Amino acid sequence: MFKYFEPNKIFSITSKAPKYVLALFLIIFTIGLIESLVLSPEDYKQSHSVRIMYVHVPAAWITLGIFSSITLLSIVGYIFKIKNFFLISKSLAPSGFIFNIIALVTGSIWGKPTWGTWWAWDARITSMLILALFYGLYLLAWRIYQDKEQVFKITCLITILGIINVPIIKYSVDWWNTLHQPASINILSKSSIHSSMLFPLMIMTAAFALFSLLIFLMKYNTELIKIKNKGLDRL
Amino acid sequence: MINELINMDGYGIYVWSAFIFTLFNFISLYAVIKLQYKREREKFKLKFGTLDSEKASSAKLQSINKEILSNSSII
Numbered sequence: 208m209f210k211y212f213e214p215n216k217i218f219s220i221t222s223k224a225p226k227y228v229l230a231l232f233l234i235i236f237t238i239g240l241i242e243s244l245v246l247s248p249e250d251y252k253q254s255h256s257v258r259i260m261y262v263h264v265p266a267a268w269i270t271l272g273i274f275s276s277i278t279l280l281s282i283v284g285y286i287f288k289i290k291n292f293f294l295i296s297k298s299l300a301p302s303g304f305i306f307n308i309i310a311l312v313t314g315s316i317w318g319k320p321t322w323g324t325w326w327a328w329d330a331r332i333t334s335m336l337i338l339a340l341f342y343g344l345y346l347l348a349w350r351i352y353q354d355k356e357q358v359f360k361i362t363c364l365i366t367i368l369g370i371i372n373v374p375i376i377k378y379s380v381d382w383w384n385t386l387h388q389p390a391s392i393n394i395l396s397k398s399s400i401h402s403s404m405l406f407p408l409m410i411m412t413a414a415f416a417l418f419s420l421l422i423f424l425m426k427y428n429t430e431l432i433k434i435k436n437k438g439l440d441r442l
Numbered sequence: 443m444i445n446e447l448i449n450m451d452g453y454g455i456y457v458w459s460a461f462i463f464t465l466f467n468f469i470s471l472y473a474v475i476k477l478q479y480k481r482e483r484e485k486f487k488l489k490f491g492t493l494d495s496e497k498a499s500s501a502k503l504q505s506i507n508k509e510i511l512s513n514s515s516i517i
Contacts, residue, residue, distance in 0.1 A: 256453040
């Protein structure tokens, strides 16, 4: 099954896909911006500051999703010796890192009018900062180590250590008394968020997911060309 | 209406700075990745141009190489 993921076979798709993904992203993102900045209602407690949620929450969800995917791909890639999985992981990391930074900074901006402070060493915020450090280490490892086997081993180790932090981020608001509010959206039980706010949130999440797909495709194509450049040197 | 949208009852500074920060990061990341792609593709074209005809035709047998050369714009 893995042979279908071979770079030579999928490049024809990955090289053409970005322009369609970009067009779709621009459409969805524009709708999302109008919904979240103009059409969605203000919160009875937080007033207009609740609108920050439409960039903060999708960014946090996607950064967690990307890190989990990177970990899974790295582990499977390492066990079954599938180099392409490492390439996919490497291409996913930049957008994951940027979304982590966006989640931290927008969270800090949201904190000022809501809690009266830009930053607190609260369990959720601190664990998100630790995730950013793991992303940083992961990206740094790809820059530092030239030997493929070594970089595969080290990045795999970083993701395994980093994934321990993911459930801590998720459940930190339940396990400890934190400034951060508990989850408003639950897949298994009824969400406490009103549909007028849930709709723009979902639109923005879709837009952010499309953006990370776009960056992934562009980065993946770049990495493939890099490999082909090395191949030409050997000819 | 416009003033209300900008001011947002005093919360505008927070809301707009969060959205502008997000947008700035999107544009920066996109620009950096696109630049990296362009640079690698130019390098590939340059290296391909220096190959002799025999090596070039053998390299062209790989569909991915043909795709890189023909795919004039990624976006």
